[in-house]
Amino acid sequence: MLRWLRKLSKPSQKPSIDNTVNESRDTNKDWERLSEILGFSITDKKQYERALRHRSIIDESQYEVHETYERLEFLGDSVLDLIITELVFLEFPGEDEGFLTKLRAKLVKKDTLAELAIELGLNSVLQIGERAQGQGIELSRSILSDIFESLIAAIYLTEGYSKAYQFVERVYRHHVDFKQISKRIDNYKSLLMEMTQAERMSLPSYRVVEESGPGHDKTFEVAVSIEGRDFGRGTGKSKKQAEQDAAKQAIKRFRQEIGQKD
Numbered sequence: 001m002l003r004w005l006r007k008l009s010k011p012s013q014k015p016s017i018d019n020t021v022n023e024s025r026d027t028n029k030d031w032e033r034l035s036e037i038l039g040f041s042i043t044d045k046k047q048y049e050r051a052l053r054h055r056s057i058i059d060e061s062q063y064e065v066h067e068t069y070e071r072l073e074f075l076g077d078s079v080l081d082l083i084i085t086e087l088v089f090l091e092f093p094g095e096d097e098g099f100l101t102k103l104r105a106k107l108v109k110k111d112t113l114a115e116l117a118i119e120l121g122l123n124s125v126l127q128i129g130e131r132a133q134g135q136g137i138e139l140s141r142s143i144l145s146d147i148f149e150s151l152i153a154a155i156y157l158t159e160g161y162s163k164a165y166q167f168v169e170r171v172y173r174h175h176v177d178f179k180q181i182s183k184r185i186d187n188y189k190s191l192l193m194e195m196t197q198a199e200r201m202s203l204p205s206y207r208v209v210e211e212s213g214p215g216h217d218k219t220f221e222v223a224v225s226i227e228g229r230d231f232g233r234g235t236g237k238s239k240k241q242a243e244q245d246a247a248k249q250a251i252k253r254f255r256q257e258i259g260q261k262d
Contacts, residue, residue, distance in 0.1 A: 030125065037120050038151075039170060044158040047072075051154035052147060053127045069150035072157075076149030079156045083168045084108055091178055103182045107172070111241070113145035119175050122147050140217045141237050188247035192224070195254055202227050204250065206243045209233070222246045226254070 034048060035041055042048055053068045084107050088100050095103075106112065117123070126147060156164040172178075192204050210221040222242035223233045231253050234245025 033121075034125050037122065037125070038155065038167060040159070040163070042158075047154040047158050048151070049127070051150040052122075052125055069147055072150035072153040073146045074153075075156070076151065076153030079161070079164055080108055080149055080152050080168060083152075083165050084172075086165070087169060087172065088178070092182075099182070103178070106181050106184070107176070107178075110142065110145040110238075112176075113148045114141035116171055116175055117144035117148040120148075120171065122151070143216070188244050188251060192247045192251050192254065195251065196226055199258060204231070204247065206246065208239060208242075224250045226250070 031042060031045070034052075050067055051069050051072050081104070084104050085100075088103050088107070092100065092103070122144060126143070152164055152168060155167055189204070196203060204224050204226050206222050206224050208220055209223050211218055212221075213219045217237070219235055219237060220239050220242040221233060221235050222239065222245075223230050224243070224246040225231060232246045232249030232251075234242050234247070234249055236242035236245050
């Protein structure tokens, strides 16, 4: 769990988070669960079915690729970006463009969205094909972050921008501490590069040393070296994430060697 998630008591009506996936969401219980997540009654089921439909269903049904969550995720990404831009703009009236841009990037990054999707229990309403069940698709952070965005698109299309804004604002204000996350260092690669430049050393270089896991949920291990020496290793669900983790570990060792304090 990310440190900046608020440690609040969970509401009694919040859907439980488990590893089960409904084979069909066309039941009153399933729609009630989704309505609890959204905070309002669903009027257009078709858009929400599409928003929660994984491409593994395509081979087992009459659906096309554009009828999965992927197309809606494209729209939801832009809608979320606008909503978060508005939220941080109003939340921090005294901050400049640079601060707002960095904070927005932290709030819409894939890791953040995956955490929010897990908190909401979206893995319990994700629709996947029978043959794909048991492969951990519903726990893939990449897929969960995309589902979060596709759900926002479905709200936008069926209820309008105002309702989408209310949903995003409620979720973020309940689960995210804006001020704390604004102070968190996110780009360790950039910081490590600045540190090596200050010491007149060559720039850090990164290489993947290991890949593991299935194609939809890979884990990468990356090593970072400075002037031919390994300074740290990191892991992540993407190469970029693993590089950031490696840079974070390298910064600790780098500071020890040059006598800096954290």
